[in-house]
Amino acid sequence: MGTGSRDVERMIDLLWRTGQPGTRGPRGSLTVDRIVATAIEIADAEGLGGVSMRKVAERLGVTTMSLYRYVPGKEDLLDLMFEMASGVPDTDAWPDDWRGRLTAYALDSRALLLGRPWMADIPLSGPPMGPNNLTWMEAVLSSLDSTGLPDDDMVGMLMLLTSFVLHDVQQQLSMTRAVPRTGVSYEDWGHIYGRTIAARADPERFPTVARVVASGAFGDEASTADEDFLYGITFVLDGIDSLIKTRNGGA
């Protein structure tokens, strides 16, 4: 039983701040909490690219290498940052019906990611395992519980919704980040994109793309990012709705 996978165990201990300190040597001057919080400060100020072991250590007044007494490596530090910055959803403010709750989840998690864009830059390294992220997960799953969906479907819906939000945020970030470089705002992107595609995309080769782009479906009418998101989330929920009906009803 329980062979292998020491790494995972270690990471879990870090995420849950469990794992007794061991009483032999001198008590450390740092804590995982302080390290992670400091890294988050840097990320908030300079983005994920600004986070380096050196800078974190410097800000804490220690050598770079001392961090490695607390954290296995940078990758794990990033995971810890994500967990800590995730915080916990304010489910009290959520509506009661599943649809409203899932919408709230989507909006809240999106707001979280947009407020701390570096979170969306962290390459994901596995399913959520920290307490905060589990709380988010619980919030979604419990919201779905009333729908009568089987557990497998609930998990599927959770993943679908999560991936949609993440992808949406990443797309939006990639565009808004280009603003200072290129002077193109999010609202203009539809135009630019449309014009670019229109200029290059031979209607013979890309008939549908050309038509759709020309129709302005890519936000040509200067839609807001939030509008686009709400629009997108709508039919994710529609899809879930239909699945519920299918599972409960016929077919």
Place this chain on the structure above:
Amino acid sequence: MGTGSRDVERMIDLLWRTGQPGTRGPRGSLTVDRIVATAIEIADAEGLGGVSMRKVAERLGVTTMSLYRYVPGKEDLLDLMFEMASGVPDTDAWPDDWRGRLTAYALDSRALLLGRPWMADIPLSGPPMGPNNLTWMEAVLSSLDSTGLPDDDMVGMLMLLTSFVLHDVQQQLSMTRAVPRTGVSYEDWGHIYGRTIAARADPERFPTVARVVASGAFGDEASTADEDFLYGITFVLDGIDSLIKTRNGGA
């Protein structure tokens, strides 16, 4: 008209291999194609982390800096790699009905990403703009065209499907990559995850998560990654189906 956004213009030229060489100086010994292809070779062999400007240049027998005569920087090189490695979908092998086609799209693009895992590691830097990626896009949109969905919905569905596939692949990769480190196979992950959650997640605090995990909905019965994916894609398509019915029918 067309102010700003020189960067985008340059990138488009690179993606489409347009942009005339300028006839004044000596003809270059390299081409964008050769550079990108070489970078892809390295990525195939060593992963995205193995790709460095130095290594690409070395393999081409030139200095590092000469690459910058052809490519603005590493980030753009990565985008070019993605575009080139994307290739073009074999739509002839796709079925005729929209559902079959979208399934084929999901499977094919997933296979592509799993075959070249580094593609999923490239941080996306905007909507698809290269010819190959537009071809993929065209394949999906044209498949949706027969459903009678309005253009906006078609775009939404495209994004939904794409984000689902990408997220699924990233998740699977993060788990299979942990195998050599931890000795935990993908099939075992459900167990590990379940056991871990079960051990930490207080059923008082995470009742639904605890129940769902205990029920084995996270792949506890040693399901294959492909099974999981097919299962997931099913209800994405179900969702699309219901949207189609909604749009065409009542409500």
Place this chain on the structure above:
DNA sequence: GACTTGGGTATACACCATACACAGTTTTAG
């Protein structure tokens, strides 16, 4: 033949993660 344009090179900078050996400190075992 002068001039302009552009390709490839060499050098240099600033930075990165982390392996390793070691000194100092604290607790525990004998």
Place this chain on the structure above:
DNA sequence: CTAAAACTGTGTATGGTGTATACCCAAGTC
């Protein structure tokens, strides 16, 4: 009470990274 063991933080070193700058030279243009 002493010696071993455990543990922390440091210093140093390794082997990378992307890319700015200045330069020389070949190739076309006038």
